[in-house]
Amino acid sequence: MARPAAGAGGTAGASDGRRFGVPARRATRASTVVRAAVNTLHLVVPISERVAPVPAGDASEVGEVLVGAEALQRRVRELADTISRDYAGRPLLLVGVLKGAVFFLSDLMRHIDIPVEVDFMAVASYGSATDSSGVVRILKDLDVAIEGRDVLIVEDIIDSGLTLQYLLRNLGSRDPASLEVCALLTKPDRRKVDLPARYVGFEIPDRFVIGYGLDYAERHRNLPFVAVLER
Ligand code: IMP
Numbered sequence: 001m002a003r004p005a006a007g008a009g010g011t012a013g014a015s016d017g018r019r020f021g022v023p024a025r026r027a028t029r030a031s032t033v034v035r036a037a038v039n040t041l042h043l044v045v046p047i048s049e050r051v052a053p054v055p056a057g058d059a060s061e062v063g064e065v066l067v068g069a070e071a072l073q074r075r076v077r078e079l080a081d082t083i084s085r086d087y088a089g090r091p092l093l094l095v096g097v098l099k100g101a102v103f104f105l106s107d108l109m110r111h112i113d114i115p116v117e118v119d120f121m122a123v124a125s126y127g128s129a130t131d132s133s134g135v136v137r138i139l140k141d142l143d144v145a146i147e148g149r150d151v152l153i154v155e156d157i158i159d160s161g162l163t164l165q166y167l168l169r170n171l172g173s174r175d176p177a178s179l180e181v182c183a184l185l186t187k188p189d190r191r192k193v194d195l196p197a198r199y200v201g202f203e204i205p206d207r208f209v210i211g212y213g214l215d216y217a218e219r220h221r222n223l224p225f226v227a228v229l230e231r
């Protein structure tokens with residue numbers, strides 16, 4: 001299971017990041033992963049619904065779990081507490097980057113206890129299935145103007161950093177009162193540009209991960225944990 005070591009430093013300006021130690025568990029078989037996930041769910045729905053998260057044909061793509069469902073929820077709550085404190089008295093606008101950040105954002109927002117609004121952007125980053133090129137196109141822009149507002153971009157993962165670099169420049173040019181980044185995951189070893197990410201959930205090794213919003217070819221976003229893509 002995930003083993004964040006408190007205070008072990010962030011990267012790329014992350015003041016709130018957590019680093020994994022050497023992976024402490026052997027590769028987990030997909031069936032074990034599914035069983036473990038099901039075991040953590042509350043017994044409020046029938047079995048047939050509870051085993052839904054991993055469609056049979058996809059289970060072989062689910063590898064080692066890097067961040068378990070409970071660790072995710074605990075960390076999201078901590079981030080929300082910190083954000084609530086930092087922005088006290090300043091109405092906050094969360095900008096979610098579709099689609100991967102939706103799951104993280106909705107859990108995060110539920111635990112923020114100051115006035116907060118949400119808007120979304122959709123961007124396409126050209127590149128291969130697992131590498132972004134840095135050439136970014138806006139597919140859906142914000143619905144609201146952000147001039148003079150406190151804006152927090154919520155992302156699923158910072159990989160090369162190129163997508164966020166583009167978003168920071170683009171949104172920064174609209175004169176927000178402040179503009180910060182909250183990313184659930186970061187892969188510091190993959191970074192191509194230095195980024196000031198103020199809030200980071202977990203640092204992970206250079207592996208392609210799926211679950212909790214993160215996809216591989218649009219699959220696996222519905223997993224309640226973050227796992228390595230098995231291929
Ligand atoms: P970047 O521009 O290289 O930082 O890539 C950012 C985007 O690539 C993220 O918002 C994700 O959509 C996607 N991405 C990067 N790494 C992963 C991964 O390990 N799993 C799933 N998606 C990823």
Ligand code: MG
Pocket residue numbers: 100215
């Ligand atoms: Mg993606």
